[in-house]
Amino acid sequence: MIRVYIEFMKNTLQSNMAYKFNAFLRLFSKILFLFIQIAIWRALFKGTTEISTNTGFVTLSEMITYVIVSSLMSVIISSNAIGRINQKIRSGELSIDLIRPIRFLTYIFSETVGNMSFRIMFEIMPLLILSTSFWSISYPSFYNSLLFSVALVNGMLLYFLLTYVIGLLAFWYLSIWQLDRLLGDLIRLFSGSFIPLWFFPKVLLKISNVLPFRLIYFTPLSIYLGKIEYTESVELILQQWLWIIILFITQRILWKKGIRKLVIQGG
Amino acid sequence: MKAIALYRRFIVVYLKTRMEYRLTFFMDMFMQVFTYVISYLGIWIILNRFHSINGWGFYEVVFLYNLNLFSYGVSGLFFWSPMLGLGGMVQSGIFDSVLIRPMNPFLHLISRRFMHHFLGHIILGAIVFAICFKNLSIEWTISKVLWFSIVMLGAVLIQSSLMIIAGTVSFWFVKSSSLVETTIYGLRRFLDYPISIYDKWVQVVLTFVIPYGFVNFYPARLFLNKTDGLFHPSFGYGAPVVGLALFLLAYRFWCFGIKHYQSTGS
Numbered sequence: 001m002i003r004v005y006i007e008f009m010k011n012t013l014q015s016n017m018a019y020k021f022n023a024f025l026r027l028f029s030k031i032l033f034l035f036i037q038i039a040i041w042r043a044l045f046k047g048t049t050e051i052s053t054n055t056g057f058v059t060l061s062e063m064i065t066y067v068i069v070s071s072l073m074s075v076i077i078s079s080n081a082i083g084r085i086n087q088k089i090r091s092g093e094l095s096i097d098l099i100r101p102i103r104f105l106t107y108i109f110s111e112t113v114g115n116m117s118f119r120i121m122f123e124i125m126p127l128l129i130l131s132t133s134f135w136s137i138s139y140p141s142f143y144n145s146l147l148f149s150v151a152l153v154n155g156m157l158l159y160f161l162l163t164y165v166i167g168l169l170a171f172w173y174l175s176i177w178q179l180d181r182l183l184g185d186l187i188r189l190f191s192g193s194f195i196p197l198w199f200f201p202k203v204l205l206k207i208s209n210v211l212p213f214r215l216i217y218f219t220p221l222s223i224y225l226g227k228i229e230y231t232e233s234v235e236l237i238l239q240q241w242l243w244i245i246i247l248f249i250t251q252r253i254l255w256k257k258g259i260r261k262l263v264i265q266g267g
Numbered sequence: 268m269k270a271i272a273l274y275r276r277f278i279v280v281y282l283k284t285r286m287e288y289r290l291t292f293f294m295d296m297f298m299q300v301f302t303y304v305i306s307y308l309g310i311w312i313i314l315n316r317f318h319s320i321n322g323w324g325f326y327e328v329v330f331l332y333n334l335n336l337f338s339y340g341v342s343g344l345f346f347w348s349p350m351l352g353l354g355g356m357v358q359s360g361i362f363d364s365v366l367i368r369p370m371n372p373f374l375h376l377i378s379r380r381f382m383h384h385f386l387g388h389i390i391l392g393a394i395v396f397a398i399c400f401k402n403l404s405i406e407w408t409i410s411k412v413l414w415f416s417i418v419m420l421g422a423v424l425i426q427s428s429l430m431i432i433a434g435t436v437s438f439w440f441v442k443s444s445s446l447v448e449t450t451i452y453g454l455r456r457f458l459d460y461p462i463s464i465y466d467k468w469v470q471v472v473l474t475f476v477i478p479y480g481f482v483n484f485y486p487a488r489l490f491l492n493k494t495d496g497l498f499h500p501s502f503g504y505g506a507p508v509v510g511l512a513l514f515l516l517a518y519r520f521w522c523f524g525i526k527h528y529q530s531t532g533s
Contacts, residue, residue: 025449032453043464044317051317175291178298185305195309199316204308 004102005110012114023122030071030123031130037067037194038135053198054205055227062225063196065137069224070193070217072131073152075123077216079112079160082180085167094262105164105251112160140224147233151220154240159187159216161247168251171258186211192218198227212243270374282383296387303336303391306459321463321495326402328460330491333395334483335458338422340388345377346430347385372525373518405490417507418486424510425482428517435517435524458483463496470497478513481506 045051045060085108088094097104131137140148166183170176188194190204190213197208197218208214219236222228228236310332314325323331365372405411433451454477457465462473462484473480474497481502488496489503 029449029453033456036456036459039464039466039469040313040320040460043320043460044313046321175294178294181298182301185302189305189308195312200312201315204312 005106008107008110009114009117012111012118020122023119027123027126027130030074030127034067034071034131038064041067053196054200055198058196058198058225058227061136061138064135066196066221066225068131068135068137070221072124072127073155073217073220074193075119075127076116076152077156077159078116078119079163080115081108081112081160081163082167082170082176082183084108084111085164086170086176089170089262098259104255108164108167109160116156138225140226143230144223144226144233147230147237148220148224151223151233151237151240154237154244155216155220157244158212158240158247161244161251162212165247165251165254168254168258171254171261187213187216190214191216192221196221215240215243274374274377292383295384296390299384299387300391303388306332307395310459321461322493323461323491323495326399327487327491327493329395330399330403331461331483331487332459333392333399334419334422334487335455336388337392337396338419338426338482339455340385340392341419341423342426342430343385343388344383346427346434366525373521403491411490415490418489418503421506421508421510422482422486424514425478425506428510428513429477429479431514431517431521435521438524454479461487461493461495467497474498474502478509481509 041060041063045063050057050059088097094104097107100107139145162183163180166179167176169179173179190208190211192214193216197205197214200208215236219240223233223236307329310328311325314320314328318324320328365375368375400407429451433448437448457469457473458479462470462480465473470480473484484496485498485502486506487493487503489500494500
């Protein structure tokens, strides 16, 4: 059974080789964006070495590390599930997938992992090499790197499940790209991938704490920079798991309902 | 002029078809607007915490950003689809049908589609300008108002030129329209904050090579009486001139690209 999933992963990997050019483009625009972000933080920090945040202090070099690691993370934290599921439902391919002895969730997930492996090989290494040659980043302590890895994997799973759940809404909603974009915008702001939550005003911080998005980027990044105590790190990782479970259950419910709708409609 | 009347008819027909899908019409605009609302929230978060960047306060940065947004919206209304959808049109053969017609292909393409999505940009931009003007102390004389309109026109010309050039390049390399779009989006991001935050050579590139600086930074500097950045404040007056020159260049380039297409007789 596992071999079948591995075959899917390999397939996706191979077809990705054809998109080397797009990978180069993504790399190029990521470097460009890093350049812009670092210039912004440099200008904001002008004259001061440390800025106080709602949880302590942060220096310019920490912000630079934050921004670069966030960029590296964005290579892994990506998913095309929404588009894929929508395409399968609209084209009717889904009916074929239902016959396969493979769970749809795992199938889409294998594709995502395949895409990710390609990106890890061709995007993370060059991005890391380029960014460390232009700027310097700091590295976490041993325990923090362990916690970071766990939080990172959780963040990736969390993001995948979010896109998967939204993708399943394609059973009911036609213009799913709008939700895709909406999700993307919300994540852009509330995940802390661009602006760390340390700088958020109270109002937005309250909203952010209710949403799961900060657990995708801000939590791993805070752990990486050693900005939070071990106990709090563990607590946040538990919160990640909680959301993963919630989303997993949600997806099961949506899937059952969606399939029923499809079958009734004779899709 | 016949061309204007013709254009108006095109637009009316186009809008009528779109309004039939009324919900989608408004959702399209809403989605565009929502993205920018999030962007403005981002600016608010940063400037609420840091108070200023290179001497630019919150409403000044919003003004800067909005100049970019608004001119982009107006340009996109006319030029986005014809220019960046060119690759697809070539592949589907629609482009050939455009070339056959006895109308200037450039004008025809522009009137074929009116990207109403960008109306959202424009409405949002107008609202934000109103908010900015209330909170910035600019003395509005008649000459200043006139000048603002001219500068805006220049900014629109610059944005349009870059869209046209991008469209022409993607037209040659049909598969890589993504390269061009990436470049446009990527470079426009440089304008989110005053370009004086960048190294000298970046400012030079943004002034003389790809003159995006004239879209928002130099005009804003003039209106807000700022003194940062490499070059003389009089650069603020450059927008319309640069815009016009660039537009002519872009049009030339586009015509050259079309001629090349015809001669290869695809």
